[in-house]
């Protein structure tokens with residue numbers, strides 16, 4: 195009974211319906227299931243209530259499926275790190291069996307067996323994400339797991355989303371060198387570079403727009419996609435969007 199309950203519930207920060215603001219499905223109306231709990235501690239984390247100070251409640255897979263049934267076809271399972279929770283496999287399977295398109299957003303540090311998705315949105319963290327202080331060592335131990343990223347990429351359609359600094363030329367070039375090295379390590383082919391999305395760090399609309407202008411020439415030169423954060427343009431930086 196106890197084991198069954200543990201695999202049939204997830205720790206959830208919030209559920210809501212909105213517009214997908216990032217990646218290949220930007221603009222798509224979607225239900226969002228945001229899990230809480232993360233094995234990383236990015237210094238810029240824009241959902242600290244799922245990582246630095248995890249909050250939320252346990253919800254049954256049944257209730258999450260029922261919530262999504264009332265919303266759009268597309269569902270985004272995000273976090274935090276959803277792949278830390280065993281019941282995400284059951285959630286994704288049941289949603290897909292009902293005809294939903296399921297995107298799983300992950301930092302790509304783990305690849306538990308049995309989880310399937312229609313789009314793997316993998317966001318490995320670059321070195322600059324590492325925080326100072328007591329969480330530094332733990333974050334660094336978990337941050338890069340190339341075998342896990344490759345395993346997820348092999349499961350189905352994927353995109354790689356990299357948050358990069360775009361406030362100065364030196365920072366952009368340092369981060370893009372890291373992105374290029376990771377793409378090599380993950381086996382990204384030249385024909386797959388349009389699946390690699392660069393997103394400027396930041397949650398302020400004016401700052402983002404300026405950063406995107408600085409990033410655009412690099413995307414043109416290298417064949418990466420210039421990512422946006424439509425949700426910030428539409429709603430500002432706040433929960434439930």
Ligand code: SF4
Nearest residue numbers: 232234236239245274
């Ligand atoms: S992986 Fe995502 S949720 Fe976890 S700390 Fe980094 S930005 Fe926050």
